[in-house]
Amino acid sequence: MTAQIIDGKAIAQQVRAEWKLRADALKARGVTPGMAVIIVGSDPASKVYVAGKVRACAELGLYSIHVELPEDTSEAVLLAKIDELNHDPKIHGLLVQLPLPKHLNAHKVIEAINPDKDVDGFHEKNIGALVTGETPFPSCTPYGVMVMLEKTGIRVEGKHAVVVGRSNIVGKPMALLLLHKNATVTICTSKTVDLAKHTRDADILVAAVGRPNFITGDMVKPGAVVIDVGINRTADGKLCGDVDFASVKQVAGYLTPVPGGVGPMTITMLVANTVRAAERLSGLSK
Numbered sequence: 001m002t003a004q005i006i007d008g009k010a011i012a013q014q015v016r017a018e019w020k021l022r023a024d025a026l027k028a029r030g031v032t033p034g035m036a037v038i039i040v041g042s043d044p045a046s047k048v049y050v051a052g053k054v055r056a057c058a059e060l061g062l063y064s065i066h067v068e069l070p071e072d073t074s075e076a077v078l079l080a081k082i083d084e085l086n087h088d089p090k091i092h093g094l095l096v097q098l099p100l101p102k103h104l105n106a107h108k109v110i111e112a113i114n115p116d117k118d119v120d121g122f123h124e125k126n127i128g129a130l131v132t133g134e135t136p137f138p139s140c141t142p143y144g145v146m147v148m149l150e151k152t153g154i155r156v157e158g159k160h161a162v163v164v165g166r167s168n169i170v171g172k173p174m175a176l177l178l179l180h181k182n183a184t185v186t187i188c189t190s191k192t193v194d195l196a197k198h199t200r201d202a203d204i205l206v207a208a209v210g211r212p213n214f215i216t217g218d219m220v221k222p223g224a225v226v227i228d229v230g231i232n233r234t235a236d237g238k239l240c241g242d243v244d245f246a247s248v249k250q251v252a253g254y255l256t257p258v259p260g261g262v263g264p265m266t267i268t269m270l271v272a273n274t275v276r277a278a279e280r281l282s283g284l285s286k
């Protein structure tokens with residue numbers, strides 16, 4: 001079997017077009033959805049991610065600003081900036097690019113964001129709402145995976161979904177979103193015994209590990225849907241996922257590539273969450 005490759009770029013374009021219509025409808029009523037990204041320090045990867053977010057906003061005609069603060073910014077200064085943007089009526093979506101420099105407490109910083117503007121979905125209020133199945137802002141990467149599955153026509157209900165990784169931003173919210181769609185969900189971690197036994201039992205396998213080419217063909221059930229969330233660099237500087245594309249392609253039914261798979265969906269859902277935040281803050285949706 002050769003897997004069907006899921007084209008994340010094409011699906012992201014389609015989804016962006018749908019959300020652009022919603023953004024345009026808001027603009028017609030005098031509300032331009034706006035996003036602010038705060039970046040502290042000069043981590044090159046973070047700068048690339050922030051530039052991608054700002055570009056995606058521009059593509060949909062959203063207003064966006066990015067605030068660059070120096071590496072040695074104090075907690076008080078960062079919190080004051082967040083407070084200012086919490087109260088800025090032009091800003092509907094507010095996020096702080098992670099990771100933060102070590103002297104800053106990421107939890108405290110995230111909790112300072114107005115939950116109604118927390119388009120990353122990291123605030124405890126929104127994580128709680130994710131557990132009950134009612135969050136307006138699902139975390140963007142798992143949300144993007146769900147939309148990708150839906151647009152590809154892959155049914156989740158009744159399937160055995162195995163998520164490898166349990167981070168707060170990918171693994172855990174991913175498992176919850178799959179559960180809400182009635183999958184039977186297994187979460188695997190670094191402490192899981194006989195990982196391959198679990199992955200081989202997956203109808204839908206999501207890899208969010210952060211290890212290059214970690215999931216190999218022999219760990220995959222023939223015909224399974226394999227979603228590669230990983231973004232890693234090989235020793236020679238090439239971008240690769242957590243899934244060994246060459247061997248898994250021979251076994252899986254569907255497979256996402258890296259790059260061009262989950263990545264474009266993540267940014268798309270961030271913009272979608274910002275439009276939804278603008279709709280909610282202007283009283284046009286719940």
Ligand code: NDP
Nearest residue numbers: 141165166167170189190208209210229230231262263266
């Ligand atoms: P974290 O490092 O926070 O989490 C990694 C998870 O993988 C942990 O839960 C860890 O388990 C688990 N893990 C590590 N080794 C093993 C192992 N041998 N067997 C099973 N599980 C293991 O990473 P993130 O969740 O933040 O990111 C995961 C990957 O996704 C990274 O490559 C990241 O770059 C990428 N990413 C991509 C995005 C996109 O838009 N495409 C967005 C966000 C992240 P334990 O908890 O026990 O330590």
